[in-house]
Amino acid sequence: MQRFVHALECAPVLAVTGYVAGTHYAIIITMLDPKLVRENPEKIKQELQKRNQEFDFGPFLEIEKQRLSLVRESDELRENRNKVSEEIAALKRRKQDASTLIEQMQGVATRIKELEERQKNTEQKAREFLLALPNIPHESTPVGKDETENVEVRKWGQPREFDFPALNHWDIAEVLGIIDFDRAAKIAGARFAVMRGAGARLERALMNFMLDLNTSKGYTEVFPPILVNAESMTGTGQLPKFEMELFKTADPLFYLIPTAEVPVTNLHRQEILEEEKLPIKYTAYTPCFRREAGSYGKDTRGLIRQHQFNKVEMVKFVKPEVSYNELEALTNDAEDILRKLELPYRVMALCTGDIGFSSAKTYDLEVWLPGQGKYREISSCSNFEDFQARRADIRFRRTGKKGTEYVHTLNGSGLAIGRTVVAILENYQQKDGTVTIPDALRPYFGADKIG
RNA sequence: GGAGGGGUGGCCGAGCGGUUUAAGGCGACGGUCUUGAAAACCGUUGACCGUUCACGCGGUCCGGGAGUUCGAAUCUCCCCCCCUCCGCCA
Numbered sequence: 001m002q003r004f005v006h007a008l009e010c011a012p013v014l015a016v017t018g019y020v021a022g023t024h025y026a027i028i029i030t031m032l033d034p035k036l037v038r039e040n041p042e043k044i045k046q047e048l049q050k051r052n053q054e055f056d057f058g059p060f061l062e063i064e065k066q067r068l069s070l071v072r073e074s075d076e077l078r079e080n081r082n083k084v085s086e087e088i089a090a091l092k093r094r095k096q097d098a099s100t101l102i103e104q105m106q107g108v109a110t111r112i113k114e115l116e117e118r119q120k121n122t123e124q125k126a127r128e129f130l131l132a133l134p135n136i137p138h139e140s141t142p143v144g145k146d147e148t149e150n151v152e153v154r155k156w157g158q159p160r161e162f163d164f165p166a167l168n169h170w171d172i173a174e175v176l177g178i179i180d181f182d183r184a185a186k187i188a189g190a191r192f193a194v195m196r197g198a199g200a201r202l203e204r205a206l207m208n209f210m211l212d213l214n215t216s217k218g219y220t221e222v223f224p225p226i227l228v229n230a231e232s233m234t235g236t237g238q239l240p241k242f243e244m245e246l247f248k249t250a251d252p253l254f255y256l257i258p259t260a261e262v263p264v265t266n267l268h269r270q271e272i273l274e275e276e277k278l279p280i281k282y283t284a285y286t287p288c289f290r291r292e293a294g295s296y297g298k299d300t301r302g303l304i305r306q307h308q309f310n311k312v313e314m315v316k317f318v319k320p321e322v323s324y325n326e327l328e329a330l331t332n333d334a335e336d337i338l339r340k341l342e343l344p345y346r347v348m349a350l351c352t353g354d355i356g357f358s359s360a361k362t363y364d365l366e367v368w369l370p371g372q373g374k375y376r377e378i379s380s381c382s383n384f385e386d387f388q389a390r391r392a393d394i395r396f397r398r399t400g401k402k403g404t405e406y407v408h409t410l411n412g413s414g415l416a417i418g419r420t421v422v423a424i425l426e427n428y429q430q431k432d433g434t435v436t437i438p439d440a441l442r443p444y445f446g447a448d449k450i451g
Numbered sequence: 452g453g454a455g456g457g458g459u460g461g462c463c464g465a466g467c468g469g470u471u472u473a474a475g476g477c478g479a480c481g482g483u484c485u486u487g488a489a490a491a492c493c494g495u496u497g498a499c500c501g502u503u504c505a506c507g508c509g510g511u512c513c514g515g516g517a518g519u520u521c522g523a524a525u526c527u528c529c530c531c532c533c534c535u536c537c538g539c540c541a
Contacts, residue, residue: 070510071500071501071510072501072502073512075500075501075502075509075510075511076509076510077507078510078511079509079510080508081521081522082510084521084522084523085521085522086469086470086522087468088469088521088522089469089470090470091468091471091520092469093469098521099520099521100520102520102521103521105522106519106520106521106523108521109520109522141455195531272461272497352512395498403498404498404499
């Protein structure tokens with residue numbers, strides 16, 4: 001029941017296959033800081049144990065030792081080569097014989113090539129190891145083995161008391177004729193829906209409502225491509241591990257985004273941002289596409305788990321020292337949507353055993369669904385710290401300081417539209433089968449009820 | 452799909468095998484001059500890896516990859532991206 005927005009990050013850890021993006025520029029594909037891992041293996045190992053995952057750092061450290069000595073040796077040889085090449089150039093300019101030096105350098109060239117080959121080899125191995133390491137949980141992330149040990153942080157709103165049996169959203173929708181699952185199955189397949197009439201309008205009203213609310217808080221609206229290349233999927237961490245969760249096109253190859261996080265975070269891939277531009281805040285509406293492989297039998301009915309769904313996302317690029325304040329603010333912004341819609345919800349701090357691969361801390365927002373008598377995930381707000389930024393190479397420069405640092409990236413749904421439709425239908429259903437529309441949504445919806 | 456042009460430092464732009472350790476310009480920063488500013492003049496001006504307590508030193512980077520060579524921004528091959536025109540289509 002927990003997994004929705006971050007289903008991707010929570011898929012079982014697969015073997016890393018040494019994926020190499022078909023790329024026209026080099027991607028930095030480390031995740032945790034290699035130097036940090038090399039120098040504090042015991043500490044990292046302990047931190048990752050909180051996720052119930054064991055890693056053997058021995059082979060990695062051995063490889064790194066080899067790699068560094070190769071780097072040193074080939075750097076020295078190259079230094080020598082550069083110097084001698086200059087001498088050769090000088091001799092030739094004076095029309096003197098340089099054949100002895102040239103002969104010497106032939107051997108050096110061979111040796112350098114050999115070392116480069118071995119260096120590349122060790123780099124690849126080290127990289128594979130680092131790629132498989134998940135992010136280190138933040139100290140405030142509760143330690144726990146799985147979703148049963150997530151911690152409820154706060155609760156808002158009182159679930160409504162019904163004087164009639166509360167229906168599931170698909171039953172409500174059927175009576176109203178606003179969602180057509182059967183015809184969706186005909187034209188596409190299972191896990192698709194046709195929104196119709198007031199249903200389609202509700203979907204559209206929610207998008208606009210959420211985007212307007214987010215932009216009023218300083219988020220810049222973007223409408224990005226929903227097909228992206230392999231580099232972008234690698235930058236945010238969907239590739240190589242979670243390829244099975246993605247839809248893709250055949251020729252040419254593009255990936256359909258599973259969340260707006262992918263194109264929006266990648267907006268600044270391989271950029272160095274100026275300090276005064278931060279924080280950068282984006283909000284984006286996009287359709288999202290997920291294979292939902294491995295979730296057979298889960299939420300097969302209704303709108304909860306679809307191959308295609310709409311979502312409004314929020315993404316932030318911030319300075320490291322403020323990222324946890326920004327996470328609280330981001331979560332509050334997502335909560336604000338639920339409060340304005342007057343939908344009861346609770347906020348869960350995911351425990352170390354349940355947070356996503358790239359996340360250091362995650363809050364899930366769970367909305368009350370009377371039809372199921374349960375709270376269900378409707379938003380997931382995460383701080384990735386520098387984990388994604390390192391991978392996607394997004395840095396910033398402090399004004400007046402030399403050098404660069406990685407930004408911290410955060411994102412959260414605000415909100416998943418389909419699940420918001422579910423929540424409205426179930427929470428606002430009336431005895432006569434109609435559904436009233438929350439006050440805040442009426443200007444967007446253009447009516448005060450459905451039916 | 453067809454034809455052509457192009458990818459060089461924050462930006463513009465030269466370079467087409469060895470005084471390029473990437474010319475020159477713009478911008479930015481520091482200084483001189485000035486009551487202050489402008490102008491002028493002088494200087495500085497990236498990223499990454501390794502090494503060092505530090506100053507520094509070394510290496511790599513001219514779209515990406517492979518090759519030729521003692522030596523590649525410069526030559527060869529493959530790939531990617533951008534632009535222009537034609538065709539086709541929304």
